[in-house]
Amino acid sequence: MRSELEKIILNLGKKSPFYLYLLLGVSRIPSKDVKTIDLSFSRFKTVLYYNPDWVLKTSSDFVEGMIMHLIMHLINLHFLIKPKDSRDRVIWDLAMDAAINQHIPQLAAFGIPLNLLIEEGHGVDNERLFVLPPDWMPDKSAEEYHKWILKRMEELGRFDIMIMGEIRESNSDSHKGLYNVQNVDMILEINKNILKKAFNLYGSELPSGIRRLVEIAVSRPVLNWKDAIRHFAGASEYGERYLTVLKPNRRYENQPGWRTSHAAKLGVIVDTSGSIIEEELDKFFSEIEALSRYVDTSFVLVQVDRAVNLEMRYSKGDYRNIEIVGGGETDLQPAVNYIEDKYRPEGIVIFTDGYTDLPSVKRRVLFVLSKYHSEEFSTSARKKYGHSSVVVLP
Structure with a gap:
């Protein structure tokens, strides 16, 4: 008997075989240790941990959006990002989500622009609140949003980003798994190979914004020389x-x-x-x-x-x-x-x-x-x- 999560994934595959192909290379493991759903890496595998109780009590449309959220982190190769410290990690968390949530309608409906989070200190991602880019700055990369946050915080000279970090650690989207990659070169090579195959087969069916992100990812050098060394x-x-x-x-x-x-x-x-x-x-x-x-x-x-x-x-x-x-x-x-x-x-x-x-x-x-x-x-x-x-x- 298929789990409820597998049914949702199969339904997502009917809408877009591109995502289903990517998920073929991702192990799915039920776990009560995660609050909702999380992406992690074990040896040379990408693993999706999910709380089966959360899946059962949550609308399938929203669970699908959360799966898309994790897939978008893979597409954008966000596991390559290495924050300098805990403060920088919080900034990267916001920047990564601003880059991807704008492409996921199920999550964008509960979104709040990044500029409001930074300028007014609103709460960050929880089950029903997701980071979006500023209205005047769509379709940028996590690196560009990261740079914008640093500049805006310097201009404000008053916002304590660590408050957001404390909230994020207790919510459903802490990104812990993205920062814990032991075999990053192998994970990167495997992930890019699957991404290229999926794009060659089904890329023409993707929305233009997501298609552009995938094109950037598959053409990106595997590791720049500084990161590799x-x-x-x-x-x-x-x-x-x-x-x-x-x-x-x-x-x-x-x-x-x-x-x-x-x-x-x-x-x-x-x-x-x-x-x-x-x-x-x-x-x-x-x-x-x-x-x-x-x-x-x-x-x-x-x-x-x-x-x-x-x-x-x-x-x-x-x-x-x-x-x-x-x-x-x-x-x-x-x-x-x-x-x-x-x-x-x-x-x-x-x-x-x-x-x-x-x-x-x-x-x-x-x-x-x-x-x-x-x-x-x-x-x-x-x-x-x-x-x-x-x-x-x-």
Whole structure:
């Protein structure tokens, strides 16, 4: 027997097969832990959690609108947004909803313009109140509404945005799941593939406003270079677990206990071969210095041309005194093997121009290519390791 939610989804599919196709890639899980309906990410899956009691007591038209709301967050790739702090998160919450609710008639009927929320301090999203854009500013992106909110708050100089945040945390649309993506590159790649297929099959049937949003999403670069490098720097600090008699077992006396080896959080390889010019090296070490600000500890850095030339623990500011060793032909594999065997890092970032063979990497890998890079290398890396495994510096 189909659940009430599945009936609503099937009815939505009759109106627009585009949305039904997207929902084929979304797991639906009933849960009393959510107040209404929520979007989250588990490993490499997108999950829609819903409260079955709420679905039963709520009109199917309104539930359909809430499903559309979550789908629109996926279409707009809002899970890529990374707020700077709790205050910025509240601003992004409002900006994202202003961008999408205007396209959902079931929710727009209960909407209040963003300018009133900011200027008069009205309550924000709850089950029957949804954020809309200012009347004079329709069809903009979340980024544009975010910028407008910051500017307007600066002009007012008096509105405490955190009040809205406290209200939002206790209502039906807190967006918590959107900010908790562990495998963002994989989720992004999977989501965009499904979105492209759905658009190719059924995009012509969409309203013009939504069709434009989908076109922007499918043509958008998978990750910009700053986001990709920053995300990679957040790899787990933990390595492998092993038994050791040096640590007592807390459950069983006279038995060895578990200990976790702390692997290098990040391994960095810098191509210093003869094909790398000074401008490229300057760019590489500028980003390596930025990396040192994202991680809590130093990370291992290896310079390589056709062999490993220099190994060091890089900490903030080391670029001032670092010695560049190399100048020969290029072979990245020795450096990859060296770091994987000695440090077992969770991820490896490789700075190169790509004028060499693609190395075989067992760990998660990100290739940071200079603007003078080899297109053949870039294409091969994306094909083998995924589209989001390559970024190009400007």
